[in-house]
Amino acid sequence: MERPLTKHIHPDREPLSLQEYERVGGYQAVRKALLELTPEAVVTLVKDSNLRGRGGAGFNTGLKWSFVPMGPDVPRPKYLVANADEMEPGTFKDRMLLEGNPHQLIEGMILASYAIGADISYVFLRWAYKKAAHGIIKAIQEAYAAGYLGQNILGTEFSLEMHLHTGVGRYMCGEETALLNALEGKRAMPRAKPPFPQVSGLYGKPTIVNNVETLCCLPHIVNHGAEWFKGLSRTQDAGTKIYGVSGKVKRPGAWELPMGVTIRELVEEYAGGMLDGYKFKGALPGGASTDFLVEQHLDTPMDYTSIAAAGSRMGTGTMIILDDQTCPVGFVHNLQHFFAQESCGFCTPCREGLPWVEKVLLSIDRGEGRPEDMNILDFHTKYLGPGNTFCALAPGAMEPLQSALKYFREDFERHIHDHQCPWK
Amino acid sequence: MLTTEEIAQIEHEISLVPQKKAACIEALKVVQQHRGWVSDEDLKDTASMLGMSPEELDSVATFYNLIFRQPVGRHVILLCDSISCWVMGYEQIRDHLMQKLQIKYGETTPDGRFTLLPNVCLGTCDRAPALMIDDHLYENVTIEELDGILHHHR
Known part of the structure; x- marks a missing residue:
């Protein structure tokens, strides 16, 4: 089984230095792209590879890039931002790539910037x-010293500056x-869209924001081609x-696997099954803002298309x-406590609705719920759903709620009927 | 009054961005790094360096979780309260910390040693429950280990 992104990641040792990374083929993709391919050819290659955004939205990366204005007369500077603000509760995948092999990310960022x-x-x-x-x-620093960043990289016309910006908290920062x-x-x-960041982003200039894992795929796609990348997957979604x-579970963790392994394989094989004495009841497949899937979905392939067909989102x-x-x-x-706290407060449904949902859930959990509370929860899943709020935070918050109300409705009703939590 | 060192660091941050205001988060970080938190007076001095009103800068400062506008202890405990840590029983860790330190969320021990704050997901969900003290991440935390962990931070 090929594991291009994590092949050189060893959690028990320091990440590869620039020399070590070069020795295992690092920065060959930058050489190939800058010396042999036009930016348009890189965009086409990535579009053809069917790489979909790994931050959760799953949009075709090459297609996203193709909206950036190109040519000599476009607004400058143009920007590329690696979204390494991993804050979706339950998500710890980019941490592995960031800690494990930072040169792979930098190489991916150079390729995206060139494109x-x-x-x-x-x-x-x-x-x-x-x-x-x-x-x-x-x-x-190493990449600057070796001439992969800075002016006229590898003697070409292409120049690129790179900076690290460290945030100061808030889930909202993950929204591009x-x-x-x-x-x-x-x-x-x-911000309101349109204009989209591809046209008017950072300081009003054309900007692309890509997730860390997405960027880390790029060196491998440039080195080995679109067909190879598609061949890594078991299903229609590549890589x-x-x-x-x-x-x-017995062995919680993160693993690089072919796109499309099933939920059952992940839980039973890679995570070693449930801890003794515990049974699987459901799962959020891709972070806090995705719909529950339950036992009947265990054999669903974990890819964007199949998880969507099962009524959830692959998310992260x-x-x-x-x-x-x-x-x-x-x-x-x-979950709702988290979303209510992290709402930026800009739009009313999200600012007012999420704390209401949180309070209703707390009273049900304490055995103080009333039968009409179910109705309040139900209508919030509609009024805070897509199209009613300024951004995707509240609709994302409603995904686990609406699916919990569908699959675990009896558990909610039992709390209300018995005036206590059956688990306490 | 900001020190000469703080002013130099903030001016350096300003030199890296196309508009002065864009350095404001970095400037707040500089102040907090030196003083532990950002007082009203520091906020005013920083705002004037950035060409912002104090209110405008405060709107940014109060938006972000990790800019402290109240004094904190020498060490800040950030306890993850998000979903994976909840499933793995972070509430026991919370109760133990509150009892041991005799403080609630947002409070500082009388000796000024620890401030306890809840925090969103720390991105280490396969090793829950987790907490951070200053720059140190602790994973798979158990009640038995807590005393030893606190002992490291005098």
Whole structure:
């Protein structure tokens, strides 16, 4: 089984230095792209590889790039931002790539910058990733010293600056337009779209924001081609994927696997099955803002298309397990507490609705719920759903709630009927 | 009054960005790094360096979790309260910390040693429950280990 992204990651040792990374083929893709391929050819290659954004939205990366204005008369500087603000609860996949092999990310960022003609690039890293910050600072310095960053890279016309920006908290920073506001030193509130960042992003200039895992795929696609990348997958969505499992399983962790392994394989094989005495009840397949899937979905392939067909989202691909001895109402209350707290407060439905949902869930969990509370929860899943709020935060928050109300409705009703939590 | 060193560091941050204001988060980080938190007076001095009103800078400072606008202890404990840590029983860790330190969330021990804050997902969900003290990450935390962990931070 090929594991291109994690092949050179060894958690028990320091990440590869620039020389070590070069020795295993590192920066060959930058040489190939800058010396042999036009930016247009790189965009086409990545579009053809069917690489889909690994941050959760799953949009075709090459297609996203193709909206950036190209040519001599476009606004400059253009920007490329690596979204390393991993803050989706239950998600710990980018940490592995950032801590494990920062040169791979830098190489991917150089390739993306070349493809879109970016002049300046940023790594937007969340504050908590101290070890990653240390490694990235060192790797950027090494890349400058070796001439992979700076003026006239490899003697070509292409120049690129790279900086590390460390955030100061807030989930909203993961949303790409809010991230750009944070980079500009503003409150991390989302911007109206259009204009899209590809046209008017950081400081009003054309900007691409790509997830860390997405960028880390690029050197391998340039080296080995679109068909090879598609061949890594078991299904129609190309490549490998960093999957993760957390919760009451024997071996929680993250693994790079072919796109499209099933939920069952992840839980039973890679995570070693449930801890003794615990049963699988459900899972959020890709972080806190994805719909629950349950036992009937265990054989669903973990790819964007199949998980969507099963009624959820692949999201970040890092799964949180709900076991039979954990209260689903308490579980969902914890999630809604998070979303209510992290709402930026800009739009009314999100600012007012999420705390209401949180309070209702808390009273149900405490055995103080009323029968009409079910109705209140139901209508919030509609009024806070897609199209009613300024950004995707509240609709994302409603995904685990609406699916919990569907699959675990009896558990909610039992709390209300018995005036107590059956799990306490 | 900001020190000469703080002013030099903030001016350096300003030199890296196309607009003065864009350095404001970095400037707040500089102040906090030296003083542990950002007082009203520091906020005013920093705002004037950035060409912002104190209110405008405060709107940024109060938006982000990790800019402290109140004094904190010598060490800040950030306890993850998100979903994977909840499933793995972080509440026991919380209760133990509160009892041992005799403080609630947002409070500082009378000796000024620890401040306890809840924090969103720390991105290490396969090793839950997790907490950070200053720059140190602790994973798979058990109640038995807590005393030893606290002992490291005097």
